[in-house]
Amino acid sequence: MKENKNVMIIGGGNMGKSITQILSSNGWSGRVTLAVKSAAQQKAISSKFGSKVNVITDGEDHVSKADIIIIAVKPQNLPDLYKVYKDKIQKDALLISIVAGTKIESLISGFNHKRVIRSMPNTPIRVSQGITIWIPSSEVTDNQKSLAQNIFKLWGMADEVNKEILVDVGTAVFGTGPASVFYILESFTEAAIRLGYPWDNLSELIIQLFYGSIALAEQEKHKHFAELRDQVTSPGGTTAEANYVFDKRSLKAIIKEAVKSAFVKAQGLGQAD
Numbered sequence: 001m002k003e004n005k006n007v008m009i010i011g012g013g014n015m016g017k018s019i020t021q022i023l024s025s026n027g028w029s030g031r032v033t034l035a036v037k038s039a040a041q042q043k044a045i046s047s048k049f050g051s052k053v054n055v056i057t058d059g060e061d062h063v064s065k066a067d068i069i070i071i072a073v074k075p076q077n078l079p080d081l082y083k084v085y086k087d088k089i090q091k092d093a094l095l096i097s098i099v100a101g102t103k104i105e106s107l108i109s110g111f112n113h114k115r116v117i118r119s120m121p122n123t124p125i126r127v128s129q130g131i132t133i134w135i136p137s138s139e140v141t142d143n144q145k146s147l148a149q150n151i152f153k154l155w156g157m158a159d160e161v162n163k164e165i166l167v168d169v170g171t172a173v174f175g176t177g178p179a180s181v182f183y184i185l186e187s188f189t190e191a192a193i194r195l196g197y198p199w200d201n202l203s204e205l206i207i208q209l210f211y212g213s214i215a216l217a218e219q220e221k222h223k224h225f226a227e228l229r230d231q232v233t234s235p236g237g238t239t240a241e242a243n244y245v246f247d248k249r250s251l252k253a254i255i256k257e258a259v260k261s262a263f264v265k266a267q268g269l270g271q272a273d
Contacts, residue, residue, distance in 0.1 A: 005030040005147065010059055010081065011072035012036030012045055015098060018126040019070060022154050024052040033066065035059030060084050068147070071097040071107075075269050078102060082110035089113045094144045096134075096151075100171055101269025103164060104137050114139035117148050118164065120171045123178050125155035132158045133170030172263035180258070185210065 007023060007030060009016050020034045033054045036042050046055040056062055063069060063085055073081060078099060089095060089111060096117045097107050107116045119134035132152040136145055145160070152158035161167065188206050193199060217228055233239045246252075 005067040006033070006065060007031070007068045007070065008033040008035060008059065008063055008066035009070045009072055010035045010063075010085075011077075012041050012055075013072065013074075015121070015123070015125075016070075016072035017045065017048075018123075019072060019098075019155070020049065020053055022125065022128060023151075024049060026154050030067065033059075033062055035062070060088055063088050064090050066090075067093055068151075069093060069095045071095065071099055073099060075099055075102055078106075078110060086110065086112050094140065094148065096148060100175065101168065101266045104135070108137065115144065116140070117144075118167055119148075119152070120167050120175050121152070121155055122175050128154060128156055130156035131170075131174040132156065133161055133167050133174060134158065135161050135164055135167055168263055168266040171266040172259050175266075176259070176262040180255075181210070 007028065009020050009023075009032075012034060016034065016036075020032060023032050031054065032052065033056060034045065034049075035056050035058075036045060037057065039057060042055050042057050046053075049055065054062075066089075069089060071078075071081065091113075092115070093113070094115050094117065095107065095111060095113050096119055098119050098121055099107075100120065102118070104116050104118045107118065108114055114137060116137045117134055117140060119132050121132040122130050124130040125132070132155055134148065134152060136148070140148075149158055149160070159170075161170070185206055188209070189202055192202055192206070217225065220228060229243070233243060
């Protein structure tokens with residue numbers, strides 16, 4: 001990318017490292033800095049990224065030089081960050097938070113900084129196939145919105161929303177979604193094994209089942225998912241029998257309840273800060 005902006009990622013967890021990896025491997029022209037907690041973590045991560053990334057433990061001494069700051073920590077760690085970084089971010093810098101449930105108002109107050117984007121990416125950003133739902137504060141400029149969108153597109157798909165509550169909805173649907181998909185993959189795998197299918201390449205076959213189904217849905221995305229399901233369901237056949245059990249056990253209701261529960265949890269995280 002030709003964005004000559006210095007980026008600082010705060011947080012050396014999985015998401016922080018993934019974001020750092022994506023930026024450094026996509027030719028980000030500005031300096032990429034990753035702030036981590038300990039010297040041991042600094043040493044381990046530095047060996048992975050080499051000279052492409054400046055891995056540091058003293059982020060408070062470098063944050064004023066950053067044009068873009070990405071906050072990638074757990075919600076419970078934010079109060080410590082507020083103490084360290086409050087009033088140290090340059091006025092015109094863009095602060096992007098990926099912290100679950102933390103509202104723009106809290107971020108503005110905690111860092112004493114007005115140009116804030118609240119976002120929620122999901123874990124498939126690690127392979128640039130993620131989804132990021134985001135919303136800017138009123139102080140974020142059009143150029144900064146465009147810059148943020150370009151960053152998010154490196155992670156996969158991105159959708160700007162106009163209500164902050166929709167970020168919580170996105171957290172429940174898209175943030176929680178990958179683990180839910182893995183749960184379903186796990187269930188199909190266990191069902192096949194229980195019926196006697198050999199383990200050898202079963203994981204690959206189950207993954208292909210979902211890849212193929214998604215590719216078909218993508219090709220015919222003008223159709224409702226229910227229509228696609230009906231197309232492959234013959235009356236009285238095996239698919240109809242499986243769907244009957246799904247309906248009998250209220251699978252849709254279970255999924256809706258799970259998503260709603262995740263949404264309530266996301267809302268609770270926001271109230272906690």
